[in-house]
Amino acid sequence: MNKITLELNDTQAEALAQFCKRxxxxxxxxxxxxxxxxxxxxxxxxxxxxxxxxAGWAPR
Structure with a gap:
């Protein structure tokens, strides 16, 4: 198992969450x-x- 740490600003986190959703x-x-x-x-x-x-970024 690998652990990856990532820092994103709010706009990046929201966009990435939307990408993952779609x-x-x-x-x-x-x-x-x-x-x-x-x-x-x-x-x-x-x-x-x-x-x-x-982390609080779960788009509907």
């Missing part, structure tokens, strides 16, 4: 080498979304 495998596929890698990207973004929510 991203799914169909958007990751063009940037991945395989369908499995695309799903790994989606899973990682899901973890990022949880971390943002815990």
């Amino acid at each position: 991203t799914f495998v169909d958007r990751m596929r063009p940037f991945s080498s395989s369908k499995d890698e695309a799903w790994q990207m989606v899973d990682a973004i899901g973890e990022l979304r949880v971390a943002l929510a815990k």
